[in-house]
Amino acid sequence: MTCIRSFLRGSLLISQKKRVNKLNLESVSRCLTSFIIKQDKGCIINRKRYISIVFAWIKYLFTVLLLLCLINKGAESLGYNWQWYRIPKYLFSFDNGIFQAGPLLKGLLVTFQITSISLVLCIIFGFITAMMRLSDSFAARTLARAYLEIIRNTPLLIQIFFIYFVISPVIEIEAFTSAVLALSLFEGAYASEIFRAGIVSIDKNQWDASYSLGISKFHTYRYIVIPQAFERVLPPLTGQIVSLIKDSALVSTIAIYDLTMQGRAIISKTFLTFEVWFTVALIYLVITASASMVANMLEKRMKYENG
Numbered sequence: 001m002t003c004i005r006s007f008l009r010g011s012l013l014i015s016q017k018k019r020v021n022k023l024n025l026e027s028v029s030r031c032l033t034s035f036i037i038k039q040d041k042g043c044i045i046n047r048k049r050y051i052s053i054v055f056a057w058i059k060y061l062f063t064v065l066l067l068l069c070l071i072n073k074g075a076e077s078l079g080y081n082w083q084w085y086r087i088p089k090y091l092f093s094f095d096n097g098i099f100q101a102g103p104l105l106k107g108l109l110v111t112f113q114i115t116s117i118s119l120v121l122c123i124i125f126g127f128i129t130a131m132m133r134l135s136d137s138f139a140a141r142t143l144a145r146a147y148l149e150i151i152r153n154t155p156l157l158i159q160i161f162f163i164y165f166v167i168s169p170v171i172e173i174e175a176f177t178s179a180v181l182a183l184s185l186f187e188g189a190y191a192s193e194i195f196r197a198g199i200v201s202i203d204k205n206q207w208d209a210s211y212s213l214g215i216s217k218f219h220t221y222r223y224i225v226i227p228q229a230f231e232r233v234l235p236p237l238t239g240q241i242v243s244l245i246k247d248s249a250l251v252s253t254i255a256i257y258d259l260t261m262q263g264r265a266i267i268s269k270t271f272l273t274f275e276v277w278f279t280v281a282l283i284y285l286v287i288t289a290s291a292s293m294v295a296n297m298l299e300k301r302m303k304y305e306n307g
Contacts, residue, residue, distance in 0.1 A: 075274060087275050090266055107262030108283060114179055114248050114258060119241060121184035126191030133196050144192070151189035157250055159186055164254045179251035187244045194236045198229035231299070238295035242288045249284075259283060 075082065090102045101109075132144035151159070164178040173181075202225050210220040252261035263280040267273055 071274070080274065082275065083272055084275055086270065086272060087279055090276070091279075103262040103266060104259065104279065104283070107257055107259040110256065111245075111248055111258045111260075114176070114183065114251060114256070115245050117180050118183040118187065118244060118248070121180065122187040122191055122240075122244065125184055125188030127195050129188065129192035130195035130199065133192065134199060148189050148192065151186055156182070156186045156247055157253065160250060160254060175254050175256055179248075179254060179256055183244060183248060183251070186247070187240060190243075191237065191240050194233050194240065195229070197236075198233035199225055201232055202228055234295060234299050238292055241291055241295070245288055245291065246284060 090104050092102050092105055093100045129144045129147060132140040135141060160179065160182040163182045164175060168174070168178045206224055207220065210224055215224075248258065249260040252258055252264065255261070257265070259280055263276045267276050270276075
């Protein structure tokens with residue numbers, strides 16, 4: 001009788017082990033199947049992404065070639081004689097092995113100076129205006145609203161002329177300062193709405209949680225709201241930076257020798273209209289595209305760090 005019981009127990013244990021092994025094999029096969037399916041889906045997605053990128057580049061190159069053909073055809077119909085070989089000396093030259101910046105590079109340096117200073121002031125003006133719009137003070141909200149309506153509903157060129165011809169003689173500022181001030185006020189008005197939208201987009205529960213923990217309003221903005229809002233406003237703020245770089249060309253109207261003004265001066269001397277303007281446009285395109293790429297890299301890095 002004891003032998004029979006031990007035999008039955010042994011057979012039961014063997015059957016349980018077989019069942020466990022079968023379950024383990026099934027789970028392993030399921031994991032492998034799901035892994036293979038995920039890998040296949042990933043390969044399909046990567047293949048589709050690669051194909052879309054290739055087609056995008058093909059369309060871009062086709063558009064550029066078509067545009068160049070149209071420009072060349074139009075120039076031929078006008079009897080225009082292309083003289084691209086004369087352009088490099090207006091970019092840079094070498095005098096006895098020493099690098100010499102040409103007029104276009106000197107103008108580009110002035111453009112960088114105006115844009116960099118205006119960008120800092122634009123962010124400051126925009127952030128202050130956004131905080132005034134969100135404040136509890138009626139006077140601050142009214143002042144910020146008046147600033148926004150005046151700046152956004154008048155052309156930038158008129159603002160540059162007004163600051164240079166009306167305000168600068170009174171407070172005795174130079175043309176460079178007038179240009180920086182006009183660009184900063186103009187772009188700051190648009191940046192303020194971007195900042196305000198980013199702050200308002202933060203969930204109200206986070207404000208309630210910070211108040212319940214006894215965190216002051218200043219520290220709530222500093223440690224909770226602004227870090228999250230900055231990540232959200234970075235893409236539209238990049239567009240505003242690109243707009244600032246392009247709008248800086250208008251400062252040439254008040255005799256500031258930026259990139260655009262240097263191009264106009266070269267054209268008046270050489271009559272290389274198409275060559276110079278296409279070179280200037282290409283320089284602006286490289287600058288704005290580089291700014292967009294840097295902003296995209298920063299945005300991806302912030303998303304990666306935040307998980």
